[in-house]
Amino acid sequence: MEIEVTQDKLSKALNNVSRIAIGKVTLPVLNNVLIRVDNNKVSLVTTNLDMAVIDFLPVSDSKNGTVTVPAKLLAEFVSNLPKGEKIKISAKDAKVTISTGKYKSVINGSPSDDFPELPEINEKEAVVFKMGIDEFKDGISSVAIASSNDLTRPALTGIYFNTDNKTLCIAATDGYRLAEKKLIKNVESEINVIVPTSSMQEVLRAINEDMEEIEISFNNDLVRFRLGEVEIISKLIDASFPDYRRLIPKDNDITVELDREELIRVTRLAALFAKSVNGSITCESKKPNTFSVKSIANELGENDSSIETEVDVEGKIRLNSRFLIDALNALNDKTITFNFSSRIAPVILRNKKNQDYTHIVMPLNS
Amino acid sequence: MYNVWKNVLAEVEQKVSAANFSTWFQDTSLISTENGSIIVGVKNSFYVKQLRSKFIDIITDSLIKNGIEVKNIDFEVQSTNKSKVRPREVTPFPDSIKSHTKSIKKTFESKSNNNGLNSKYTLDSFVIGSNNDVAVAAAKSIISSPGTRCNPFFLYGGPGLGKTHLVQAIGNELVKNNPDYKILYTPVSQFYSDFIDAIQNGKGKDFNRKFEKLDCLIIDDFQFIVGKEKSQEEFFNIFNNLYQLNKQIIVTSDRLPSQIKTVDERLASRLTMGGAFDLQLPKFEDKCAILRAKAELIGAEIEPEAIEYIAENVNTNIRDLEGEFSTILLMSEVRGLTPLELIQNGSANINHIRKPRLIPSKQIVEKVAKYYDLPVKEMCSKSRVAHIKTARQVAMYILSKELSLSTTKIANEVGVKDHTTVMHGIKKIESDLKLNFTLRDQIEEIKEKIYG
Numbered sequence: 001m002e003i004e005v006t007q008d009k010l011s012k013a014l015n016n017v018s019r020i021a022i023g024k025v026t027l028p029v030l031n032n033v034l035i036r037v038d039n040n041k042v043s044l045v046t047t048n049l050d051m052a053v054i055d056f057l058p059v060s061d062s063k064n065g066t067v068t069v070p071a072k073l074l075a076e077f078v079s080n081l082p083k084g085e086k087i088k089i090s091a092k093d094a095k096v097t098i099s100t101g102k103y104k105s106v107i108n109g110s111p112s113d114d115f116p117e118l119p120e121i122n123e124k125e126a127v128v129f130k131m132g133i134d135e136f137k138d139g140i141s142s143v144a145i146a147s148s149n150d151l152t153r154p155a156l157t158g159i160y161f162n163t164d165n166k167t168l169c170i171a172a173t174d175g176y177r178l179a180e181k182k183l184i185k186n187v188e189s190e191i192n193v194i195v196p197t198s199s200m201q202e203v204l205r206a207i208n209e210d211m212e213e214i215e216i217s218f219n220n221d222l223v224r225f226r227l228g229e230v231e232i233i234s235k236l237i238d239a240s241f242p243d244y245r246r247l248i249p250k251d252n253d254i255t256v257e258l259d260r261e262e263l264i265r266v267t268r269l270a271a272l273f274a275k276s277v278n279g280s281i282t283c284e285s286k287k288p289n290t291f292s293v294k295s296i297a298n299e300l301g302e303n304d305s306s307i308e309t310e311v312d313v314e315g316k317i318r319l320n321s322r323f324l325i326d327a328l329n330a331l332n333d334k335t336i337t338f339n340f341s342s343r344i345a346p347v348i349l350r351n352k353k354n355q356d357y358t359h360i361v362m363p364l365n366s
Numbered sequence: 367m368y369n370v371w372k373n374v375l376a377e378v379e380q381k382v383s384a385a386n387f388s389t390w391f392q393d394t395s396l397i398s399t400e401n402g403s404i405i406v407g408v409k410n411s412f413y414v415k416q417l418r419s420k421f422i423d424i425i426t427d428s429l430i431k432n433g434i435e436v437k438n439i440d441f442e443v444q445s446t447n448k449s450k451v452r453p454r455e456v457t458p459f460p461d462s463i464k465s466h467t468k469s470i471k472k473t474f475e476s477k478s479n480n481n482g483l484n485s486k487y488t489l490d491s492f493v494i495g496s497n498n499d500v501a502v503a504a505a506k507s508i509i510s511s512p513g514t515r516c517n518p519f520f521l522y523g524g525p526g527l528g529k530t531h532l533v534q535a536i537g538n539e540l541v542k543n544n545p546d547y548k549i550l551y552t553p554v555s556q557f558y559s560d561f562i563d564a565i566q567n568g569k570g571k572d573f574n575r576k577f578e579k580l581d582c583l584i585i586d587d588f589q590f591i592v593g594k595e596k597s598q599e600e601f602f603n604i605f606n607n608l609y610q611l612n613k614q615i616i617v618t619s620d621r622l623p624s625q626i627k628t629v630d631e632r633l634a635s636r637l638t639m640g641g642a643f644d645l646q647l648p649k650f651e652d653k654c655a656i657l658r659a660k661a662e663l664i665g666a667e668i669e670p671e672a673i674e675y676i677a678e679n680v681n682t683n684i685r686d687l688e689g690e691f692s693t694i695l696l697m698s699e700v701r702g703l704t705p706l707e708l709i710q711n712g713s714a715n716i717n718h719i720r721k722p723r724l725i726p727s728k729q730i731v732e733k734v735a736k737y738y739d740l741p742v743k744e745m746c747s748k749s750r751v752a753h754i755k756t757a758r759q760v761a762m763y764i765l766s767k768e769l770s771l772s773t774t775k776i777a778n779e780v781g782v783k784d785h786t787t788v789m790h791g792i793k794k795i796e797s798d799l800k801l802n803f804t805l806r807d808q809i810e811e812i813k814e815k816i817y818g
Contacts, residue, residue, distance in 0.1 A: 026384075026385045026388045026389050027385045027386065027389040028385060030389075047412065049389070049409075049410075049412045049413065050410070050412070052412070116412065116415070116416040117415035117416055117419060118412070118415070119411035119412055119414060119415060152566075153566050153567075155567075155568040220411060220443065221410050221411050221443045222410075222411050235410035235411065235412060238410075238443075239567075239568050240567075240568040240569065241568055242565060242568050242570050243570060243571045344595055365593070365595075
């Protein structure tokens with residue numbers, strides 16, 4: 001096996017694949033990256049048996065063959081080589097030689113026989129969606145923040161892809177807040193699966209400026225993301241997601257429009273005083289035109305800021321400031337709507353113009 | 367099948383490296399061996415190819431060695447959420463929760479007795495007296511025509527007065543009359559923990575659906591719903607569904623729904639629309655009747671005088687009454703004396719029940735003031751405002767009944783000048799108690815707070 005490739009391309013590809021190869025897995029070969037050359041097509045592959053990352057590497061010259069090399073070592077070595085250099089990698093009996101100009105090193109690899117074969121998506125049966133990479137990135141990252149990392153509740157550690165009224169929606173919740181984004185409208189197929197948030201984060205990290213479109217294929221217990229030269233295959237979470245649409249309140253009677261930046265600022269101020277009470281702050285709408293955010297910390301003092309806005313109905317709600325700030329950061333309009341009720345019901349946050357994204361935060365019991 | 371696969375795994379373990387074994391075989395299982403088509407369950411698709419290409423020969427060999435016919439081997443991704451340990455199962459009191467979830471399941475799967483009902487509670491063993499005759503009449507009308515009159519049936523009363531007994535008896539009678547009748551008895555605490563369980567496992571919808579099929583739902587100790595808004599909402603939905611289908615709903619609580627804090631008004635009013643029935647403290651004659659029935663039930667011999675003595679001296683509730691009764695019977699068995707002899711020679715001293723421990727008088731005054739939301743100073747002032755005066759008189763009454771203090775001492779404690787004022791106050795409360803049930807409940811609650 002032999003390839004010739006530029007340092008920046010190789011380094012980028014290794015960065016993409018090596019992250020998941022640094023695991024606590026018991027099988028040593030899973031810490032390796034598989035380099036496979038087949039008719040001038042070079043792929044770098046890693047897997048942790050929950051997901052796999054494949055990066056197709058554009059090379060100038062190559063000879064067929066396969067080998068596996070400790071992924072982290074190779075990635076770090078290559079990233080420290082001078083930029084723009086041409087790197088030559090050749091393997092003979094699992095000894096991998098990396099040479100470029102003045103630098104040369106030999107890494108002990110291992111034969112590719114031990115490297116697990118990857119599962120394949122059945123192209124005929126798969127449910128496939130395509131969309132712009134920017135929308136995808138915005139959508140996923142705005143929803144992923146609400147996802148939980150509590151492994152005892154597997155359904156909540158993923159992002160729920162589901163179709164509702166011909167719309168592909170994604171949602172995540174950790175029990176305290178919930179985010180939903182309508183991703184693609186007018187889809188034909190139906191889907192109802194949970195993708196691990198950790199896999200989604202790998203997909204997000206693999207995104208770069210050159211990419212334009214992403215292809216998502218679901219099949220059996222697998223999902224495959226194709227973006228540019230990267231392909232990520234992940235298992236799906238075997239659990240059922242809560243019927244989250246029922247959690248979104250329908251009869252919240254108080255709606256105020258607020259400047260997003262300003263609300264973030266006052267929430268941050270209030271949060272400073274709310275540390276000892278677990279970030280609990282009180283939001284209150286007062287007629288005719290005040291929305292105030294308050295917090296009290298007995299030993300520190302207290303904070304009371306207000307924003308001017310039109311108020312029709314008065315009400316009060318206690319929220320966790322961290323969740324509120326997260327939600328506001330996930331929104332992007334200049335003006336947002338803050339929809340709540342004085343009964344104990346979650347607050348609904350949305351962009352004023354574009355209603356595709358919904359974020360709800362549970363109130364704290366007062 | 368489980369054992370065969372264990373043997374196979376043991377053999378495979380010797381043939382492959384430890385790393386390979388723990389990576390590839392750890393979460394496998396044998397799903398089917400029918401007609402030589404073997405199906406092996408694996409964690410996810412990532413495992414299929416590797417097992418097939420690298421280990422299929424070893425698996426085949428081991429299976430044949432274990433006497434399994436092998437034509438072909440297939441791998442199937444199996445659901446993992448069943449086999450995984452759920453967090454609930456390591457929390458305290460796992461037994462009650464587990465056994466209850468089981469009972470729920472069985473109720474819906476079969477028509478067996480696993481509906482949360484305890485068959486020892488029957489209507490025959492429920493002693494009817496002036497303290498509960500109305501509630502029992504209502505219960506009987508439910509048994510003869512469930513879901514029509516008295517729906518929902520709301521039963522309330524202090525602890526140990528037979529709420530659970532009566533509602534369980536209704537359930538048992540309904541099942542006896544019609545074995546196909548689908549009933550579920552669940553204390554609210556279990557309802558709540560099952561609900562949380564269901565949500566955690568992403569089965570919130572199924573939870574609701576399970577209740578839809580019921581003909582009769584019995585919820586015990588409803589007052590513990592306090593502070594569980596989500597469960598309350600869920601219960602409200604279930605309640606509405608069942609009610610619209612004219613299914614019988616039975617709820618017990620230690621007080622009226624409107625007196626339970628944080629219970630939604632909509633729910634509170636709905637719970638009592640079929641009528642709220644209370645179980646009261648039994649009177650002396652009732653207590654004697656209860657004890658005689660109990661003696662008959664367990665076949666014990668006890669002198670009427672002993673029964674009267676116990677009935678006279680236990681004034682808290684029926685549970686304590688029965689408890690004391692059992693203790694005396696047990697003692698009489700151990701010591702070889704008749705119950706009456708025990709009582710006469712003073713070994714069976716019941717008075718401790720009535721006064722579990724001596725509470726400082728100051729504390730009682732404070733508790734009463736707190737209950738009525740008054741500062742102690744204000745309560746012990748000379749104010750003649752009605753509610754302050756009543757609070758003060760309640761304090762006098764409790765001091766006199768619980769601590770048997772002299773009226774002069776009580777006068778000191780509550781800040782009145784004259785012991786005759788105290789005598790009047792106690793008399794006033796005593797006469798009010800006969801007519802005013804709210805006051806009686808209040809005093810019971812205060813006592814609970816004092817001793818709790």
